[in-house]
Amino acid sequence: MRITALTDPDRTSSGYRLAWLAGAADGDPLGHAFLRVFTREGQEHLAELHLHVHRTERRRHVGTRLLETAVAAAREAGRRSVVAQADADTPGDHFLAARGFRKVLTLTYARLALEEWGAAEADAIAAAAARRHPGYRLASWRGTVPGELAETFAASRRAMDDMPMDDTDYGVVVWDTERVRAAAQAIADRGDLLTTVVAVDESDGSIAGFSELVVPGDGKGDGTHYGTGVLPEHRGHGLGRWMKAESIRLARTNHPDLAGLVTDTADSNTHMRRINDALGYAPTHKALEYQLDLQSPGS
Numbered sequence: 001m002r003i004t005a006l007t008d009p010d011r012t013s014s015g016y017r018l019a020w021l022a023g024a025a026d027g028d029p030l031g032h033a034f035l036r037v038f039t040r041e042g043q044e045h046l047a048e049l050h051l052h053v054h055r056t057e058r059r060r061h062v063g064t065r066l067l068e069t070a071v072a073a074a075r076e077a078g079r080r081s082v083v084a085q086a087d088a089d090t091p092g093d094h095f096l097a098a099r100g101f102r103k104v105l106t107l108t109y110a111r112l113a114l115e116e117w118g119a120a121e122a123d124a125i126a127a128a129a130a131r132r133h134p135g136y137r138l139a140s141w142r143g144t145v146p147g148e149l150a151e152t153f154a155a156s157r158r159a160m161d162d163m164p165m166d167d168t169d170y171g172v173v174v175w176d177t178e179r180v181r182a183a184a185q186a187i188a189d190r191g192d193l194l195t196t197v198v199a200v201d202e203s204d205g206s207i208a209g210f211s212e213l214v215v216p217g218d219g220k221g222d223g224t225h226y227g228t229g230v231l232p233e234h235r236g237h238g239l240g241r242w243m244k245a246e247s248i249r250l251a252r253t254n255h256p257d258l259a260g261l262v263t264d265t266a267d268s269n270t271h272m273r274r275i276n277d278a279l280g281y282a283p284t285h286k287a288l289e290y291q292l293d294l295q296s297p298g299s
Helices: 063-078 091-096 119-130 147-160 177-189 238-256 272-277
Strands: 002-006 013-024 029-040 047-051 079-089 102-112 136-144 193-201 209-214 223-231 258-266 282-293
Touching: 002 063, 013 063, 013 223, 029 063, 029 177, 063 079, 079 091, 091 102, 091 282, 102 177, 102 238, 102 272, 119 238, 136 238, 147 177, 147 209, 177 193, 177 209, 209 238, 223 238, 238 272
Parallel strands: 047 079, 223 258
Antiparallel strands: 002 013, 013 029, 029 047, 079 282, 102 258, 102 282, 136 193, 193 209, 209 223
16 A cells, blocks of 8 residues: 655645545555645644545555554644544544544534425525514625625624534634635635625624525535624624525525535534524434544654
């Protein structure tokens, strides 16, 4: 077996990615690993691992060799923690648990089956999105945030700072206008479509919360919720459910061929799980976030 480092051009202002290919003596690929090394303020300690071994090559130490290579690179980069995710009760789940990773977060994936909707479901979502919330109004855009809202939108991202992450050493992501624009551009570059819904405080025009939804470029298949958050000082007014309902309404209106919408929520985030349940999302499976705690360099 040979582990070959690959050149990966995926470098952004938030970090860079390392890649390796495991190959047999005859050159056949056996598996691969990617390590995302975060570099932005608040996450300089963190790396994220994605590892895959072809089904027929499992239990032949391919995954172990790739893991050892990636962990060595994380240590060399001065990372404190490496995180990885696997669906519950799968080979990936058992692999990570057996190699020193500890489970730090449980996520429930849920799906809204738009393909099964009739007029009653569409009317209910439209009514939820149209319900008035005194002191606030909804706004939305596709792609990159409009210039006049860029600063207040970046400031609203701190709504995610206290999102339940249990024991994950995730850090605090620092957002500015450059980062929100770069994130939107990354989605556009891969051909997907981003729609953002925000709740605006009518007293000063600032953004009180946001909900992001990404749809495949052809408008078919399943869309994915990227996050919904409300600033602490604006919570308790039902803004999260309001924005998510509007996201659903817009997705169905703008992309009538969508089959469904998918979201993932930490099991400890009971508030957002209640919102998902109320909007009709049905749980599909659980995923586990694992973390490997690395010793600091020189220790």
